[in-house]
Amino acid sequence: MVFLQSVSMILGNRWYSLTTSLACKTSAANKIHTHIWDGYQQFFRCYHGLNHLADCFNHFDEIRHRLAQPAVAEYALWFHDIVCVPNSQSNEYMSAAVAAYAAEQMGLPTAFAGQAAKLILLTRHQELADSEDGTYLADIDLSVFGRDWNGFLDYERQIRAEYGHVPDLDYRQGRLQVIKRFLSKDSIYQTDYFQNRYENIAERNLQALVKQLTSQ
Numbered sequence: 001m002v003f004l005q006s007v008s009m010i011l012g013n014r015w016y017s018l019t020t021s022l023a024c025k026t027s028a029a030n031k032i033h034t035h036i037w038d039g040y041q042q043f044f045r046c047y048h049g050l051n052h053l054a055d056c057f058n059h060f061d062e063i064r065h066r067l068a069q070p071a072v073a074e075y076a077l078w079f080h081d082i083v084c085v086p087n088s089q090s091n092e093y094m095s096a097a098v099a100a101y102a103a104e105q106m107g108l109p110t111a112f113a114g115q116a117a118k119l120i121l122l123t124r125h126q127e128l129a130d131s132e133d134g135t136y137l138a139d140i141d142l143s144v145f146g147r148d149w150n151g152f153l154d155y156e157r158q159i160r161a162e163y164g165h166v167p168d169l170d171y172r173q174g175r176l177q178v179i180k181r182f183l184s185k186d187s188i189y190q191t192d193y194f195q196n197r198y199e200n201i202a203e204r205n206l207q208a209l210v211k212q213l214t215s216q
Helices: 002-021 026-040 050-066 070-079 091-105 110-124 132-141 149-162 168-183 192-214
Strands: none
Touching (some): 002 026, 002 050, 026 050, 026 091, 070 091, 070 110, 070 132, 110 132, 132 192, 168 192
């Protein structure tokens, strides 16, 4: 509980700093802050919660100086998993829509909202990003693949828990399809930064997971 409170406080300060720097309407920013916190603390979010958000921002801070529009990317990260419905194919589209609506409510320019929404859609990981900022955002979302084996297994257990309503056989088949899609790519990560740090580890983790799932 203390750890969660600490994460919440750090993220709260971060949200305040971002919205202040963007000259957002204070009352709207406060309401949206509550909405974000409620969303990321839904009871079924074993992985896609505040800790995931904090982890993303840790990686973001490492590469912020490499981005053309860091404020847009940071804003997009806040909302990239705001909608998380297991088995839904529209989470990222809905998250992008929420981000755009929130931007409008806080008085941010339409162009800003559109750019952020476009970045959020890249976390579907269905296509390559068409901007350098987009490649970094997509890689940040996949940084968990590059954890050490025990950390990666923790992540997998959390994902399985989020899909607790899905029968084991169906889950394994669906998870294998997702993992094999990443392994079929020329590289899991799009940027040199993340490739150099995590590509080899991520490939080993995913390959080991395939063996584990197929042996069950």
